[in-house]
Amino acid sequence: MITTSSIPLGNLKSDLRSAKGAIKKRGLAIKILQLIALILLDATSLILAWKLAAFYETSLESHLKAQASFELIILIVQLGIIASKGLYDVRVPSCNYARLITAISLSNFFLLLIAFFYEPNFYVSRSTFIMFWLLSVVFICTTRFIFYVATRNLYKLGVIRYPVFLITDVEEQDNNVKLIEKENCYKLIGVAEASSLDRHNREVILEFLYNQDVLEVFVSWNAIKKRLYLYWYFLSAGITLQILPIEREILPSKSKLSMIGDVPCLTIPAPLIAGxxxxxxxxxxxxxxxxxxxxxxxxxxxxxxxxxxxxxxxxxxxxxxxxxxxxxxxxxxxxxxxxxxxxxxxxxxxxxxxxxxxxxxxxxxxxxxxxxxxxxxxxxxxxxxxxxxxxxxxxxxxxxxxxxxxxxxxxxxxxxxxxxxxxxxxxxxxxxxxxxxxxxxxxxxxxxxxxxxxxxxxxxxxxxxxxxxxxxxxxx
Structure with missing residues (x-):
């Protein structure tokens, strides 16, 4: 039983849904730089693949038209479909090449339909499209491979590491630490027990996470299953919340499924503008x-x-x-x-x-x-x-x-x-x-x-x- 004598009235903060000093998502700058680099590599690969394919086109007039009117459509369609497949998640230090090839193939199919139905007077031979598809696959997969190899090396050297924190029960601590370290892209700042999320303790741990510029917080399911409302604290501080492993039947709003190694994880991403x-x-x-x-x-x-x-x-x-x-x-x-x-x-x-x-x-x-x-x-x-x-x-x-x-x-x-x-x-x-x-x-x-x-x-x-x-x- 709690009486009014135990009700804390001092050091009052704002509504838990408002921003606690954070004005943007943590680690946003480095993610934006990685994302821009990846998009530029894909765009360069696509334009180069099209120019080479169009260069061997037999019709000079068709070649000029292709260069002038089709490159922008190529970029919009190809990059849009690649993005829709979730292939611009720069946090993941690897690439799903099967999904990437599927996205490129699907976008080439749409480009063929566009050329056939909306540009009937614009002739591009089937050989040009086949060559463009093959070159796109080769160039994008190659540049992606180089990008992720370089990124992983930077992770290993500690040049790029996302600061994270782990909150878990003592019996799950070792397994969860190994799981996070296995990803090789995180810098584990510290570990706390589940009791740190209790009502009388959580302000201390949240202040610590904010002051340490922690990007993501991993919380074991057993540590947070009775405290799911706490994700508002993390959202308003610009900190992404990762819950692992998850109970699939419990899906709070604003959440999405992702994988940490081979383990399904419930991710509640931080907004761009906290609060x-x-x-x-x-x-x-x-x-x-x-x-x-x-x-x-x-x-x-x-x-x-x-x-x-x-x-x-x-x-x-x-x-x-x-x-x-x-x-x-x-x-x-x-x-x-x-x-x-x-x-x-x-x-x-x-x-x-x-x-x-x-x-x-x-x-x-x-x-x-x-x-x-x-x-x-x-x-x-x-x-x-x-x-x-x-x-x-x-x-x-x-x-x-x-x-x-x-x-x-x-x-x-x-x-x-x-x-x-x-x-x-x-x-x-x-x-x-x-x-x-x-x-x-x-x-x-x-x-x-x-x-x-x-x-x-x-x-x-x-x-x-x-x-x-x-x-x-x-x-x-």
Whole structure:
């Protein structure tokens, strides 16, 4: 059981989806240089192969046309198909020549179709295409071989090595270290136990990884299987996360399969601009909030008047809630209860309809006023929280902030909710609202939201919120 005395309130950082100082993907410069070199080698090989094949063309006019109009098409088609086959992954210090030959052959087939259907007056003999295909295969495979031999030698000499870190259980450490070293392109900075990812330890290890300019972090499946939400920390620091070996049935969003040696690995690549999506979300929140406040101001004035006429007390209700990183803030709502509602809470605890007792919900709560029932039915009492959004204490979409009373009953695994900005609405709210009578089920929905967050998901939740509110689903 965790009490408010153990809730950390100092040294607060931003939402885990925002950038922690990184403005670009780690190691991006060296990867871009390698990628440019590889593309230039392929392009040079293709142009040289075409010029040699066209040189032996019997028609001089055809030869000139080929030189003038077909080279750009060749580059676009050939390089595009090679890229689509994943053959520009410069991190891999070898080449799949069978896949490369397949890509070249496929692109030559498309070039033949282009020449036949879209340039009917442009004659290129079959022998020219056959010679171009053979020369392309020879030249590209040769330059690729030279490139990867040179790259591997640079790896061995330590000129090019990607700094990585390993987090794994003690019993898996030796095998995982050997697996990483076998790739011969990584510089292993250090190894930490799985406990370093625990809630009370992870800030230390993440700060260390950031300060050491670690490019990728390898985490064994057993070390991270209960902490999958942590990939947001790595994304926002511009660090690529490699999970190995993987459970194939678990595939978090933004992930892809890759191979480390002969072992399948779940890779969650770092974005080019770390935290960029989150700051777009923040700007979206501010713009939408200002627009909503302007449009709904007449509605808010009417609600304030009705509250005043309905029962004695203030128009607004302010309450301490636990928000980002367990920091307390005052949430604003239109008052829907009698002024002595909080004092009456203790007498109503026995009637709590939430099974595990962490939250308090009562369908026919006697503390709610007549106008309060109407406001809650359509969630109009939440409108003043738009000011909390403007102040940066909340977002339009996120896990709902809970009271101190509720957070005092949290278990350790519940605190992931406090790592992102709380929201006016969220996945929990559009998936049943008050009909969800088990706190653990609600937390699962919050974790699903955190693990799979995207701007598109936020937009879908906002649109679904309107539908749920109008249908009065699970409202009381």
């Amino acid at each position: 960029g999506d989150f700051w777009v979300k923040r700007c979206f929140d501010i713009v939408c909030t200002i627009i909503l406040l302007l449009l709904l101001s007449p509605v808010c004035l009417i609600i304030a008047l009705l509250i005043k006429l309905d029962s004695p007390g203030p128009v607004f209700f302010k309450q301490n809630r636990i928000g980002l990183h367990c920091k307390q803030f005052k949430i604003w709502k239109f008052r829907t209860m009698n002024i002595n509602a909080e004092k009456l809470l203790e007498t109503l605890e026995a009637k709590n309809e939430i099974k595990d007792g962490i939250l308090f919900k009562l369908k026919d709560d006697p503390r709610i006023t007549r106008i309060g029932k109407l406001l809650r039915l359509y969630s109009l009492d939440e409108l003043p929280q738009l000011f909390n959004v403007l102040l940066g204490e909340m977002s339009l979409v996120g896990p709902r902030p809970h009271t101190i009373r509720d957070v005092e009953r949290f278990q350790a695994n519940h605190f992931i909710r406090q790592e992102v900005l709380p929201g006016i609405t969220g996945l929990w709210q559009v998936s049943g609202r008050s009909n969800i009578d088990n706190f653990e089920d609600g937390v699962k929905l919050d974790i699903i939201y955190i693990e799979n967050w995207s701007l598109w998901l936020d937009l879908k939740i906002l649109l679904k919120t309107v539908k749920v509110v109008l249908q009065k689903t699970g409202a009381y």
